[in-house]
Amino acid sequence: xxxxxxxxxxxxxxxxxxxxxxxxxxxxxxxxxxxxxxxxxxxxxxxxxxxxxxxxxxxxxxxxxxxxxxxxxxxxxxxxxxxxxxxxxxxxxxxxxxxxxxxxxxxxxxxxxxxxxxxxxxxxxxxxxxxxxxxxxxxxxxxxxxxxxxxxxxxxxxxxxxxxxxxxxxxxxxxxxxxxxxxxxxxxxxxxxxxxxxx
Numbered sequence: 001x002x003x004x005x006x007x008x009x010x011x012x013x014x015x016x017x018x019x020x021x022x023x024x025x026x027x028x029x030x031x032x033x034x035x036x037x038x039x040x041x042x043x044x045x046x047x048x049x050x051x052x053x054x055x056x057x058x059x060x061x062x063x064x065x066x067x068x069x070x071x072x073x074x075x076x077x078x079x080x081x082x083x084x085x086x087x088x089x090x091x092x093x094x095x096x097x098x099x100x101x102x103x104x105x106x107x108x109x110x111x112x113x114x115x116x117x118x119x120x121x122x123x124x125x126x127x128x129x130x131x132x133x134x135x136x137x138x139x140x141x142x143x144x145x146x147x148x149x150x151x152x153x154x155x156x157x158x159x160x161x162x163x164x165x166x167x168x169x170x171x172x173x174x175x176x177x178x179x180x181x182x183x184x185x186x187x188x189x190x191x192x193x194x195x196x197x198x199x
Contacts, residue, residue, distance in 0.1 A: 005024050006020060014073050015070045015072055016071050016072075018031075018070065018076075019069065021076055025085055038082075049071065049074070049075040050071040053067070053069075054068070077091075080092070127176065128158060130176075133179070135179050136182055140155060141154075143171065149171065153167075157172060
């Protein structure tokens with residue numbers, strides 16, 4: 001099946017213009033009311049499910065800037081699936097068809113090649129929590145400097161906003177080495193104190 005609506009890249013994530021989606025779905029409701037109602041009704045969260053931007057266009061009559069909503073693919077799917085129009089029905093059929101394709105691909109993939117994403121994610125979170133326990137003030141900045149990266153990028157890696165890239169793995173490895181070095185220094189410090197107390 002062909003793509004029904006244009007998908008773009010927004011802050012590193014795939015996204016859809018809510019205004020284009022609204023037009024495609026053929027809703028009779030005015031866009032501003034439609035999007036606000038859907039956000040409230042389905043509990044979508046700003047900066048997670050959607051982002052809002054002011055779009056400045058030349059208007060000879062003055063007026064306020066246009067509010068542009070960019071929605072995640074998941075939110076776009078949900079909006080399309082609840083819309084009671086012919087286009088909403090087409091979208092539902094499209095998603096059902098895509099799910100069949102995905103399931104068919106998964107069935108022909110050998111079992112040993114599959115990776116449980118949830119277990120990988122859980123292990124990564126566990127590793128990052130271990131790293132956090134032993135990092136000292138300024139360690140992330142030092143690692144960023146050593147790797148010639150920005151501190152902001154290193155912080156994004158530590159809050160799981162950047163992952164599954166070689167660069168993110170390099171950052172995690174460097175932070176892990178730093179954390180384990182700190183842990184060993186801490187443990188040796190305790191051992192020295194214990195030895196002093198024994199004597």
